[in-house]
Amino acid sequence: MGRVLPAVLALVVGTGLLAGCSSDPEGPTTSPPAPGKLRVLAGSELADLQPVLDRAARDTGVKVEFTFTGTIEGAEALARGDADKAYDAVWFSSNRYPQALPDAARRLGNQTKIMSSPVVLGLAKSKAGSLGWAGKPVTWTDIAKAAEAKRFSYGMTDPSASNSGFSALVGVASALAGTGAAVNADQVKTVTPELKKFFAAQSMSAGSSGWLSDAYQRRAAGTDPGQKIDGLVNYESVLLSLNASGKLPEPLTLIYPTDGVVTADYPLTLLSNASDHARNDHQRLGDFLKAPDVQREIMALTHRRPGQPGVALAAEFGTQPMVELPFPATQEAFDALLSAYFDQIRKPSRTVYVLDVSGSMNDDDRIGSLRTALVGLTGASDDLVGRYRRFHGREEVTFIPFNGAPQAPRSFTVPETDPKAELERIKSTVTGLEASGGTAIYDSLERAYQVIASQPAEDRFTSIVLMTDGANTSGTGYDDFQRAQAGRSPQLRGVPVFPVLFGEGDQTEMEGLAAQTGGKVFDARKAGLQQVFREIRGYQ
């Protein structure tokens, strides 16, 4: 999702399609419609189909041009009528979300399901064994019980950023509600205590499935300072791919809860106003992809199950019967679940923002962009994605503005209910940021570690965002940071730093910081601070 999110966010936040069609090489890939070309707005995980799509282009003459986005962003772009001007088709892991937005639903046309993958729990083999779950029937209630007792830990993607997290949240809610029916908005409250148990064991979040599984693998292999975790809640295909990669010290055992799973079914969906040639191309591509030999190729390549009846399953999928959980049907229900997840259910975050307010931030009004980006996280953006990326209930947010030296940290705790007043205080703090003076990056970063060390909080997702637009000009340097990092307690060493590349920031050092802390670099030079700050929220 990372690479192209900015492009679609540009559509979503209403800067409009024209901005999206600029000649900016990093911009969206939407090009003029043409026969033999299908412009598809898609989930980023479909990048793994490229070899099959290359063959499709050779065999059918239909070339797929992907623009990647998240499910919620994509659905919102559809509902606004932006997507059907720029694309011929959409291809997400499922149409459940767009179908719940009436304005998006009516823009969906012919669809054909290409493949499927359920969201399941993968646990390191020894852990699954010690829990007594290998080869035994396990329910989500069993899993929630063990999670509450912290008998294992797991990572999961942010449900507002990635479909695997979204499906997991909804599925677990339906299963734990135990009513046998889909959860509706009114029932979310009832199931919240049960969900808290399950999410007590979540110890890593990520904005994309790909990054999550990479981070899991790095931590398992010991090449990432982050604390090792026992498993992942993710698509079966992602877990099987990890096992097949040969990079894990021990394979994951896949747990298929007997009370049910939520399955992604990847419908290749024509937009209802698509041109005649796009219709033709959609039909030809769909027919090609559903041919039995191509289905087998997809299965081998991506570890997803075939969508064509009669194509036999490979052995790696096992023979467990899989029950599909009922899925809510309305945006109201999704919204109630997501809001409860962020404000009440998941472990709260502690987020330290180390923010460069040196003199160069006055260039091109960078300081203005910074203020806007941070104000955007206080609930000022009323689009769907913006709402789910704001500072959440129970979250601790600390700002350390710096120039020649770190300024005094300013901390806020967002209350679980009625967060408005505190969010207003955050807003007035960030609106008051002024730029002048030098750049003491590493002294300021150290200050962030001091803040975190002074108030240990085990049950929080703790992370540091470092935004700087230039090179270090005063105080300690990168080498000093490396030495300090080596001497930190394991807990502090595992706090991820998310450096934001901006202006003339030093890319090599920023990448080094991310690598040494288990973080990830975000590039705001083209995408802008607002989009990047939102995206980082998925990892916090």
Added chain:
Amino acid sequence: MKRQVSVGLAVVLLAAVVVIIISSGDDDAQPGQSLTTVRGVGGSEKAAFFADPRVVDVFARHGLRVAYDAAGSRQIATTVDLTPYDFAFPSSSPAAERIKADRKVGQVYTPFSSPMAVATFAPIADLLAAQGVVKPGPEGRQVFDIAAYLDLAAKGTRWDQLPGNTAYPARKNILVTTTDPRDSNSAAMYLALVSYVANGNSPVASPEAEARVLPAVSKLFLDQGYTQSSSEGPFEDYLATGMGKTPLVMIYESQYLDRQARADGSITPQMRLIYPAPTVYSTHTLVPLKGEGDRVGKLLGDDPDLVRLAAEFGFRPYQHPQVFQQVATARKLTVPADVGEAVNPPSYETLERLLEAVGKQYR
């Protein structure tokens, strides 16, 4: 500058492809005669029929190329912009009535129909037989007793609560999977059916009756949560992922027969097609809107090749019921000539009000 060049190139390419399409069309039709494109929109269960090369060939012989878009029948009657279309082909008479009235169309065509049926699996049928929901019916066939099913569903019974159920101990309600009642015709037909039975075996025809049946029939939809907008969706799930996801699915008989006839392994020995008692017929009704739409309607009912092909896709030709039986016999399929009692759907207005009332309760 660069962009303009590529747009220009695209226009040239587009022109080139149009030329190719037209000239390749010439090869199929009589030499020198180009095909007229007729655009239609209708239920997804007829999309495979229109896409079939043999069907394409017959239309080409008549100088036509049919471009068919799938959409839910209710969507066609309400939200779909019909301007670009030459015909609408909803899967029920109530939806057709509405379009006919809205667009002031005179003649409509009903070339074929399909009874609604329940696709399931042998272990599920056995479980439900023990509950009296699946019963022996005429000619040694089993039937799906709607009244008994409504009793079970009213209690919110889950699969794992059925005594001695080891075959499918799922912790979810016993519910027939349908499409979205807000969009799709097969869900509307199902509603016609269950409202009739819930109303003491009589068509709902008064506001009092509507209010009386609503709680019970709403639950059948709402408890499912997300449902798909077109009938091919849940049937594809039934075929591709099986019992876990879709133990019972309400479909058009034609969908199942079509798959059986293909003999491509998609219908496995465990699969069962059971007719509900009573059932309801979906009357596929073509509403001509402009241009050559009217000829498509006529040809579907009159052209012997199209009638036979429709029967091969599992549809029951309205004026030629014998063709349906001939095709079935030739393919060694056992298809009942008589599927038992069928109810009449309520009036369009009543059905709309019921669907509307169910739709409003989604939360």
